[in-house]
Amino acid sequence: MRIVAIEEHYATPELLEATGLDLSWLPDNPHDRLLDTADARLADMDAAGIDLQVLSAVGPATQDLPDSVAVPLARRLNSGLRDIIGAHPDRFAGFATLPTGNIDAAVTELEYGITELGLVGALVNGTAQGRFLDHPDCAPILETAARLDVPLYLHPGVPPQPVLGAYYAGLEPPLGRMLATAGYGWHYESSLHALRLVVSGVFDRYPGLRVVLGHLGEGIPFHLARIEDMLTPLAHDLERPVSSYFHDNFWVTTSGYFFDGPFELTRQVFGDDRILFSVDYPYSDNKRATTWLRQLDVDQDTREKLAHRNADDLLGLR
Template sequence: MVTGHGFKGGWINGHTRGRYLDDKFFRPILERADALRVPLCIHPTPPPAPVIEAYYAGFSPVVINGFSRHGWGWHIETAVHVLRLILSGAFDRYPDLQIVIGHLGEALPFMMPRLDKGLSVNVTKLNRPVADYLQENVYYTFSGFNFTPAFLNLYLQVGADRIMFSADYPYSSMAEARTFLDQLPVSTADKNKIAHGNAERLLRL
């Protein structure tokens, strides 16, 4: 699809029946994405049913839905998925593999220093600290998270070269996303990278 039809990457909606991309079953996908130099986007999906039952049950259906999905669970689920990939050594095996996640990093930027402290190289036996993979093998999009403090945390942790504009339309307002982009407290050069330059480079547009 990439070489024959010009596809620019792959889209994966989280776990597949409870199996994550670190499962050996999915290694051919990671290997091929690495070889073709195309990114894989991990989109949130509801946590596995046992997790929903253990963590999110006991409330009204509408609260459970928001708590386990768009209000919290989707984001933590995706963050766990990315960490599983890192801890499995996937990026040591496939060093050119690039992952794209949304929502200003699914809370991972906030946790980077803690991850490096709690999961040091002595513990993980990886080639690099956890934060290195988050800074060198992951790209981050807005995805409707038009929140300046969260953006600045991501910006300070990974820099402008790893952040890409997105609007999450129709679930979030395109106009709000554009206004948020225009008002970012960064240089014009960095704003241009975020608006289009990074996507052009990553997707070879």
């Protein structure tokens, strides 16, 4: 069975230096695995039975950097990603990095990444210098993704400083940091981001826009019935019920969420055609993820959809 994993991160020394990203506080520091896009990574993929990773620059990538750094760095990352893919075209594909602090440059980079470099979409890490993607300034990014017919992967980002101060202050630093991010906080930041896209009418303006959420939908499957009850009666300007946009414009991945109960709920809400396998490498373990995929209580046709067919269709992978 072919297995494609689509939320799989990498870094370059230049990116880590520019962002000052320090991962040493994590229990299993992924620093070296992020930097390896050849031998060790491929060996890890082989050991777990993963055929192809869709690579994305580790967050926050270039989004919080000044234009003078972010714009040229995004170009170097995307051009370098093309070279990584070119060295192993049967093992890697890639999402473009966008310098979203500069909308014109982000649009240029999205066009360049898709049309010139052959990348399969773009990954955005949370808010862009305090703006959600439903902000009017960000409309050209959404329009371009819809026109190019490529998805945007809406990945979590570190909460803005006012949110960190209000919600996560007063805790021991490693614990508070984890609570603010992978432990809880950024999943709900991402679900809020997705809901803002819906209720602001983004998908009425760009009905072909496709968005991917990680972590089994960032909590949306659990809350969607309540969301429908509470928001749709007030969303007078929308063309359709709130829940219908999640069924039509969103896909979700398994990244970091290898749990049978949440998976079954996600199946009920989104359906088998909208779920894509992901690991969240190197933050999650390849072998744990593929072992879970192989033991899922689903028929083989469904397992093939999850493992590769849905990703093949969404991203044009063959």
